[in-house]
Amino acid sequence: MRVVIVGGGPAAFAAARGYRAANGEGDVTILTPELTPPYTRPALSKEFLRGELQDEDVPIEPAGWYEQHKIALRLGTEADTLDPAQRTITLAGGETLAYDACVLATGAEPKALQVPGATEEWVLLLRSLATARVLRDRAANSTSAVVVGSGFIGCEAAASLAMRGVNATLVTDEAIPHETRLGEAAGRRIKGWLEELGVELVLGGGVETISDHAVRVPGREPIRGDLVLMAAGVQPCAGLASDAGLELENGRVKTDAQMRTSHEHVYAAGDVAFAYNAAAERHLAVEHWGEALNMGEVAGKTIAGAPAQWDVAPGFWSTIGEHTLKYVAWGDGYDEAHLVDHGAGAFTVWYAKQGTTVGVLTHDADEDYENGRELIETKAPLK
Ligand SMILES: Cc1cc2nc3c(=O)[nH]c(=O)nc-3n(C[C@H](O)[C@H](O)[C@H](O)COP(=O)(O)OP(=O)(O)OC[C@H]3O[C@@H](n4cnc5c(N)ncnc54)[C@H](O)[C@@H]3O)c2cc1C
Incomplete structure (x- = not known):
């Protein structure tokens, strides 16, 4: 089994980690044009910009981790074309790689x-x-x-x-x-x-x-x-997928809850995917760190033959100055939003659509954040 993962972000990393964790023993290659092993992108607008973190602090795992898990991490390497019929990927330099399973984790880029x-x-x-x-x-x-x-x-x-x-x-x-x-x-x-x-x-x-x-x-x-x-938003990097004829919706690669695309043996995960969420019972577009990890892991496990599906409500944390927001939501709209003030600056906003809880945003209100996830996933009426 040859697994080729295109991308150097969290979805790519988690696909490789998930595959190995599910006892996948095939050859795994990660292709990324970046010159650093997958790193914690969320820090870039926070501690890194403030000068509190240095370059060496950001990788998710040190370079040795890839060696230890027998994952070939090819930095400075961009995939140019994908041929799902031949099951090959051609690199920008002209080299062709054959795969038995390919994960597209090409993320998004600023608009x-x-x-x-x-x-x-x-x-x-x-x-x-x-x-x-x-x-x-x-x-x-x-x-x-x-x-x-x-x-x-x-x-x-x-x-x-x-x-x-x-x-x-x-x-x-x-x-x-x-x-x-x-x-x-x-x-x-x-x-x-x-x-x-x-x-x-x-x-x-x-x-x-x-x-x-x-x-x-x-x-x-x-x-x-x-x-x-x-900082005007992002657009998914779906060119490789669209040129290969994969089914796209909203500019993203459509997948099932196991991250399978419209072409056999090709998976997509993270910001580039428009994946079916089994709990939401619909496809969702999300641009969240944790979900890129979740989707990547599902793809890796599926390739290894282990049962896995994307079935959690998507979550996002954001830190603005010293204030952390924790947000869980399907992210595709609401028609009601109620703010509950807990005093001393803490608050919760509950979001609902047609009376059903579809999101929760908290600041210093972790209990609501934890309970909120369950209310969203069980489609509970808004309290
Ligand atoms: C500054 C910043 C702060 C953020 N803060 C938060 C936060 O606080 N919380 C949160 O939940 N989310 C945050 N996000 C969003 C989060 O980082 C993304 O949702 C997440 O990184 C998406 O992961 P991904 O693996 O899908 O894609 P990406 O992380 O975008 O990685 C895609 C990778 O694919 C590579 N690639 C693209 N095309 C090719 C190709 N043809 N061949 C090979 N490789 C290719 C790219 O170079 C890149 O390495 C933040 C994002 C940014 C930029």
């Missing part, structure tokens, strides 16, 4: 806004360790920064920049940070945390252009920063 100047070389993006190093080093020599986008990464990065003494401005077309995903009540709390750290907020401002280290929104003076970070 640039469709406005003039957004793709200028000096507009930074944050995804890989390489991009994080550039951002951190630029931050060390900057007194001001503009962050475009108020999702998880934009809010986390703006907070981290402010904490390291950079005057950070967050520009977003949302009226309240995170409002689109988490709702107004949660967004107001997050807004307060950013303001406490001294982050200036430019809300409800659709960016028109970016030039000369300035971001322009209608009705405002140009917002200038020594550095500009674009």
Whole structure:
């Protein structure tokens, strides 16, 4: 058995680990264009940007782990094409690898806004360790920064920049940070945390252009920063899969709950997958660290012949400054959101759709987080 895993993120890592843990004894190869073994990406907008973690602190496992588990980790290696009929992968350098099982774990990459100047070389993006190093080093020599986008990464990065003494401005077309995903009540709390750290907020401002280290929104003076970070969401890296004719939906690779794609012997996991969640009883698109690990593990175990399926409600933790949010949700919409204030800053937001619990967001309320998962997975009515 030859298992070839395409990608160097958590889904790829967990597929290899899950395969070995389920007593898979075949040859395992991980292909990644990155030059570092799989690492903890979530740290990049938090401790790493703040200068509290160094490069050597981020790998999930040290290089020796791959050797010990007889996993060939090929760094600096990009898969160019996938041929499901021949069961081969061609590398960017021209080499062809044959597989008996292939896992696509190619993740996602940051999107640039469709406005003039957004793709200028000096507009930074944050995804890989390489991009994080550039951002951190630029931050060390900057007194001001503009962050475009108020999702998880934009809010986390703006907070981290402010904490390291950079005057950070967050520009977003949302009226309240995170409002689109988490709702107004949660967004107001997050807004307060950013303001406490001294982050200036430019809300409800659709960016028109970016030039000369300035971001322009209608009705405002140009917002200038020594550095500009674009944090406007991600798009799945599904090119390899679509070129190979795999079934895609929402730009992601469609899989069953065992991570099998439309082509036999090809699996997909992590941000690139649109996987069937057995508990939700529908396909879900998620961009969460823990779910990439879960899906990768399911793929690895399935390839090894062990029973496994993706059947947990997806979870996400985010740390904005000193404040940690814990979130579990199907992530595909709600029609009610209720904030419960526990005092001393702690809170829970319950989300429901047609009366059924579909999500919970907590800050310093772990009991609700734990109970919430069960209520979501059992499709309990909102309390
Ligand atoms: C700064 C930052 C902070 C985050 N914080 C959090 C957080 O706090 N909590 C949370 O839940 N999630 C967080 N996330 C999201 C989380 O990191 C992702 O959901 C997760 O990394 C997805 O894992 P993945 O393995 O699917 O893809 P990725 O981690 O994106 O890995 C994909 C890998 O595939 C490689 N690849 C792509 N194309 C090819 C190819 N053709 N050949 C070979 N390799 C290829 C890429 O180089 C990359 O190594 C954060 C993300 C970022 C960027």
